[in-house]
Amino acid sequence: MDDAADGMTGRYLLVLDDDFLDDTDRARVAVQEVCGGERPATTREGAPAPGRPRLFPELGVAVAELSPQQLAAARADRRLLGVEPERVRHAIGLSEEYLRGFRDAAQFLHAQLTAGAVAAAQFGDTEELTWGLQATGVAESPETGAGIAVAVLDTGLDLEHPDFAGRDVETRSFVAGQTVQDAQGHGTHVAGTACGPLAPSSGRRYGVAHEARLMVGKVLGDDGTGTDADILAGMSWAISSGAQIISMSLGADVRAVSTAYETAGRRALAAGTLVIAAAGNNARRSAGNPGFVGVPANSPSIMAVGAVDPSLAVADFSAASSTVDGGQVDIAAPGVDVHSSWPRPQVTRTISGTSMATPHVAGIAALWAQRTGARGQQLWAQLVQAAQRLPLPASDVGSGLVRAPGA
Incomplete structure (x- = not known):
């Protein structure tokens, strides 16, 4: 099905x-x-x-x-x-289906490399920077996200993580009986990419908007799932608390647009808040299945993010645009082998998914918001206009690779 x-x-x-x-x-x-x-x-x-x-x-x-x-x-x-x-929705990238897709993607890429079908990766992690920060121009951008509020709605955050020590993080849990403390890891990883530190406690820099005001809403439980009510409550809280950007690496493989999420996205834009969501990991491109953008990213008023790999090719698991109104991929970002924060004692981890691409866009949106003062629909337009065009179908990567404002 x-x-x-x-x-x-x-x-x-x-x-x-x-x-x-x-x-x-x-x-x-x-x-x-x-x-x-x-x-x-x-x-x-x-x-x-x-x-x-x-x-x-x-x-x-x-x-x-x-x-x-x-x-x-x-x-x-x-x-x-x-x-x-x-x-019930889920953190995108936690299912068995996703793990099978990641395995298939690795096998597909290996076969291409063996046959000489693709060039070696253009980017790779260095001792100083992740490949995603290099590819999107974050390392050269003078903006820091200062003065901009980014709300990450996910599985929470490791509140004692050394890379967030001393950071003024506004938090709230919408999951009954659970605190914001992240027992799953997904939320800590995406928060790290969007707003992680300039100088981590160890290893390379992985965070984009390191001086942004970070808001963390726990809308998915420790099992990685959550209800629409908890997600919508998190969105409402973020808007009322002044977030200019909401990052949601969550959803479901459902083609039909949700009236509730589309209305929420439209009203968020009118309030000056841009909602950014993961397109989904339901593709199996190596098997001829391009997948489709699911809820809530398929809402016309919510920006849908696809994933590319270090060679700037579309990730095998990254969902393609569908024919429903709003079901298109709007922009792409690094989503394969993404290094970021993880709950202690591991501290950092490298994983893949459109979940990992989404916070790259959210963090870079904060940089543009800081530079230009753009909000809501204007900020959306700024991101797609500044994107780097890629030699790939727009149905896979939208306007192209998200790019940070240059020096």
Whole structure:
């Protein structure tokens, strides 16, 4: 099957009409009426009691349990732009399917090299820098991300990691019963790429926007999965807390665009916040399968990031554009053999995925935001205009390789 059978939570996402976006009290009343009289909790009130509806005012989206009668009424309610089942999403790059794809990619690349079909890699890690920072021009950029807030929504962060010691990191967990502490590793790795230090405690530099204000929202649990409600709560928190950029290396292999995520992305752009998400790792190009961009990256208002390898070829696992409106890859970034931070005691690790490409774009977006003052849609345009064109189909890499502002 093309689309993953993501688990349903039994709840529903309610997308309110734009008229309710700037009126939290009115939005709360509307949700309360749809849900049979129970007052919804907002993001600012913390975790609600089980079964209680939740409202994310900055997004105009709510999540609630509905009876069959309430569901039918909600779908006919003109105050709602959409009603859709809430699903469980995952950190992109953690599944067995991904691991098989990484193995296939390595075998495919080896076969090409053996046959002389491709040249040796153009880039490689040095003692000073990862290949990704070299390829994207980060090392030569005078910008640092200072004054720009980047929110990483993932599995959290190793709060005692030596490379973040003394860093003022704003954190919040949206996963019930779990702290922000990262027990999985994925979140620490992507946060490191986006906003890691200029001078790590050991080894090469791997972080892009080392002076950005780092915000870490734990929206995926220690098993690498999370609900739409927790992810949307993280997005709402990030926007209300002033994030100019949201990095999300998460999603699901579902072709259909989610009304909730598209509306959230559109409203984020209007608020001056650019949402950047991983295109997905469901391709098997070596086997003739280009894959497709999944939720939430296939939302027209969310920037979808594909992955390239050190020779600037599209990664074997990197999803290609699909035919749905918004299902295109918008830009590409280093996503193969990416070295970054990892929870102690390992401290650093090298892994691959569009998850690793996404924080490169988020960090570089912070550099452009610092230089030009661009926000929201203008920042999106800045990134795609500055991208390095590659001799690859736009369906694979969008506008090309993301590039940092030069000296």
